[in-house]
Amino acid sequence: MSENTTPSAAPAANVAEPMGAPPSPLRETWDYFRKNRGAYVGLIVIAIILFLALTAQWIAPYDPIAQDRTAFLKPPIWMDGADPRYILGTDAVGRDILSRLIHGAQLSVSIGVFVVILSMIAGIVLGMVAGYFRGWVEVGIMRLMDIMLALPSLIMALAIVAILGPGLENAMLAIAIVQLPHYVRLTRASVVSELNKEYVIASQIAGAGHVRQMFVNILPNCMAPLIVQGTLGISSAILDAAALGFLGLGAQPPLPEWGTMLSEAREFVGSAWWVITFPGLCILVTVLAFNLMGDGLRDALDPKMKR
């Protein structure tokens, strides 16, 4: 910023300089975001989880599905009777819990990201079409979304899994479909409010086609609420996927998905606290981190909250 203040460098651009150059939108958002301590902590936790997820193959001490027949249900190393090779202990078939948790991070993060990207793309297209063309297209799309919202998300996901059959891919698809109405509604609402703005009319007069209007001119101005919803969507996707896994309808054993791990651990509720505590804690921490970051992003991106 300081080089702009030397008049010799760019004299023409500095007419308004005494007023102080406005910070770039990204910079402004970041400044607001950083002031929110919870959001900042959330971001750091997410960074750690992402790091674990990306490097799982190298940093996990063991293969997540390798069974050690000499070490069934060994407690974490700070307890009596522990096996020093397994920091967080082993499960009922002798698999290292720490390794499974790290690989589970990889699964959960990819579930969250994949679901949100899929749902967001479809939601943006549908919402954009509904908001831009209006008329019966809008009525049809929005009614469909209302129907989908009539069912609680987990129950809707269950219904879809009932059709597609259990499994990780189907569970992800089901959750993506369940999240769809949120993106459609948000996009439509933003598009409708943008539609009569001057820049849209100007580019229409300049001859911009429908596709260009929708995705090049209008869409960038509708992204802020979608980014917030996307972040919160990752957390609910992880939670729903874990719930489906827990019910035996999501990721199937021996995949180290956290909800599936909990489902396998259920019978040891009275005997081995570690097989139950750690996977759930991972879910909670991850979901909490994404929720904190989503809240922080909302405050930072919402113009009403500024000031």
Next chain:
Amino acid sequence: MLGFLFRRLGDIIPTFFGVTLLVFFLIRLIPGDPILMLAGERGVDAARYAELQAQYGFDQPIIVQYFDYLMGVFQGDLGKSFVTKKPVLDEFLVLFPATVELGLTGILFAVCFGVPFGVLAAINRGKWIDHLTMSVSLTGYSMPIFWWALLLIMFFSTTLGWTPVSGRLSVMYYIEPTTGFMLIDTLLSDEKGAFISALRHMILPTIALGTIPMAVIARMTRSSMLEVLGEEYIRVARAKGLSPLRVIMVHALRNALIPVITVIGLQVGVLLAGAILTETIFSWPGIGKWIIEAMNRRDYPTIQGGILMIAFLVMGVNLIVDLLYGVVNPRIRHKR
């Protein structure tokens, strides 16, 4: 008011048909032939196949099938379970009170803790108590309740031995269901201790189910309270010299609770979804556990009927909440 009622009913009708359509196609979108699936491993010969097809109406055009299904739904016929061969609606009605009972205690727990914590956070804005309640609330909101339930069992049932692990009533007692609500039935019976047993069985499922609604209600109460506390009439009430407690409990809280009522209504969906997980963990004989069992057995009519009933329930409660809101707040009623 009547106009408002009809307008809301008009909004709900397309959704009603949409849900029936969705549930109708549920069974037809499943890969594979439903008759063969019904027959199972043994298979079925051609004559019996045609007979079954006619019995279930699969030989009719799809529009006719949907129309028949819809007529059935209007007459309370949701089909018969593949497994028990009993009408789905009958099974639903037997199990439904258990879920309602759990849902009511869950929402009671959520309101009893959520509202006071929200108020406490609002009047201590920015202080440690505000930060604490809001942190707890955000944690509760992010909680995987199936894990939370297991933690509660691990701590209170298996370690401390304070509460039973599962079920609705100790096997020592047998209570003939009259209302279907265990707390009421045990009170009406003359078996001593049965009520206490039923109550003890309720505690952990109630906490597990009520945690997320509690978190949502606490957050909503706080923000709604903060908004109201900034109003002119609160300042007037304070200026009149009313005690702070009276200002907060009577003047502020009453108005702050209006949006909270809506949020409580919206929790019905959360409760029903939560009931699926909670009932599965605590072996609570309600509709949540019933649907999961049906899914594991691929009992499609039961899945279909159960999901339809849940959708109706959520739609019905949302309608009631909307109407109540119209009663409480005339501005909503006269909009449009």
